[in-house]
Amino acid sequence: MNYNINEKGYYGDFGGAFIPEMLYPNVEELRQNYLKIMAEPSFKAEFDQLLKDYVGRPSPLYFAKRLSEKYNTKIYLKREDLNHTGAHKINNTIGQILMAKRLGKNRIIAETGAGQHGVATATVCALMGIECIVYMGEIDIARQAPNVARMKMLGATVIPATSGSKTLKDATNEAIRDWINNPVDTHYIIGSVVGPHPYPDMVAKFQAVVSEEIKFQLKDKEDTENPDYVIACVGGGSNAAGAYYHYLNNENVKLIAVEAAGLGVDSGESAATSVLGKEGIIHGSKTLLMQTNDGQITEPYSISAGLDYPGVGPMHAHLYKTGRAEFISITDDQAMQAGLELCKLEGIIPAIETSHALGVFEQKTFKPNDIVVVSLSGRGDKDLQNYIDYFKI
Numbered sequence: 534m535n536y537n538i539n540e541k542g543y544y545g546d547f548g549g550a551f552i553p554e555m556l557y558p559n560v561e562e563l564r565q566n567y568l569k570i571m572a573e574p575s576f577k578a579e580f581d582q583l584l585k586d587y588v589g590r591p592s593p594l595y596f597a598k599r600l601s602e603k604y605n606t607k608i609y610l611k612r613e614d615l616n617h618t619g620a621h622k623i624n625n626t627i628g629q630i631l632m633a634k635r636l637g638k639n640r641i642i643a644e645t646g647a648g649q650h651g652v653a654t655a656t657v658c659a660l661m662g663i664e665c666i667v668y669m670g671e672i673d674i675a676r677q678a679p680n681v682a683r684m685k686m687l688g689a690t691v692i693p694a695t696s697g698s699k700t701l702k703d704a705t706n707e708a709i710r711d712w713i714n715n716p717v718d719t720h721y722i723i724g725s726v727v728g729p730h731p732y733p734d735m736v737a738k739f740q741a742v743v744s745e746e747i748k749f750q751l752k753d754k755e756d757t758e759n760p761d762y763v764i765a766c767v768g769g770g771s772n773a774a775g776a777y778y779h780y781l782n783n784e785n786v787k788l789i790a791v792e793a794a795g796l797g798v799d800s801g802e803s804a805a806t807s808v809l810g811k812e813g814i815i816h817g818s819k820t821l822l823m824q825t826n827d828g829q830i831t832e833p834y835s836i837s838a839g840l841d842y843p844g845v846g847p848m849h850a851h852l853y854k855t856g857r858a859e860f861i862s863i864t865d866d867q868a869m870q871a872g873l874e875l876c877k878l879e880g881i882i883p884a885i886e887t888s889h890a891l892g893v894f895e896q897k898t899f900k901p902n903d904i905v906v907v908s909l910s911g912r913g914d915k916d917l918q919n920y921i922d923y924f925k926i
């Protein structure tokens with residue numbers, strides 16, 4: 534079985550580009566050029582240099598001694614939380630801003646829910662001196678005021694989406710409308726391994742630096758490139774795609790994908806997309822998504838703003854359907870406890886998204902000699918108020 538994308542833009546049954554005709558020229562331009570551009574030595578050199586000097590890569594692979602002792606196994610944390618802007622998202626936005634420049638674009642649009650992708654996009658636009666417009670649901674703007682302020686300080690224009698539920702999917706609709714109206718000068722930076730082909734593959738390839746580093750870092754520490762398990766939380770799936778990428782076709786390395794169960798998988802207040810999802814089309818790709826019987830997208834819920842996305846990227850839908858990855862759902866409560874435990878045992882305050890990945894250790898037993906790598910996708914500074922409210926600190 535091959536878990537990479539095929540030449541038609543599919544992972545097994547999932548993927549493709551289901552887009553309105555008016556968007557076809559934009560997506561097709563990207564599809565025809567992205568692999569060629571990524572293979573150019575000057576592109577690779579600029580990408581690698583920015584990842585090193587601006588983002589701070591390679592991010593450390595840290596052996597978590599006290600956490601390992603508690604769960605009687607060998608746990609390594611891939612420290613994406615130490616990247617500039619505090620998460621893995623910057624790897625992708627650096628790649629896409631360089632792609633946009635090579636395509637001759639001088640205007641960037643993006644959509645954001647919690648604001649993390651908006652901040653990462655505004656950051657790279659400031660870095661390159663390129664105009665940046667971020668669409669964000671009106672309700673999210675009110676809920677995520679610090680990130681809105683960050684985007685503005687970085688020079689971006691934040692435009693509220695006022696239709697529908699005034700959240701992420703409405704912001705996405707506005708961004709797509711903008712792109713249709715500005716096909717020549719504008720690039721649309723999508724923030725996860727979602728959207729029409731080639732986005733899922735392009736974003737996965739920009740994030741693949743994560744598993745590339747894990748391989749040589751683990752070789753140095755354990756004399757093997759291959760862990761027994763790689764664990765990552767999944768919203769759209771980009772930090773997981775990066776951590777899995779170079780292990781996808783090596784079935785000795787087991788993959789664990791962690792989704793947000795919210796108040797419980799069967800509670801009706803959840804974002805366990807793969808477990809609850811059915812095949813359908815969202816944001817231009819065929820994948821698994823939460824929907825009603827007549828195909829309307831269901832509003833997801835999770836305490837973590839970065840995981841409450843109603844779909845999952847097509848790579849992950851394929852990993853789910855084929856059984857290549859084990860999918861585990863972690864509730865709000867389980868995640869919050871796991872996050873607090875990492876604070877106390879290792880002195881690291883994780884993002885609440887990441888806390889879901891850490892929740893696996895209470896649910897599943899690993900062997901003492903297992904090497905378990907966890908994608909520590911982001912830091913918890915942005916979630917401080919949530920932690921304070923939850924634990925009444």
Ligand SMILES: *Cc1c(COP(=O)(O)O)cnc(C)c1O
Nearest residue numbers: 725768769770771772839886911
């Ligand atoms: C956005 C975000 C996620 C979820 O996005 P993926 O594309 O699934 O990785 C996870 N962790 C952090 C810290 C994030 O900011």
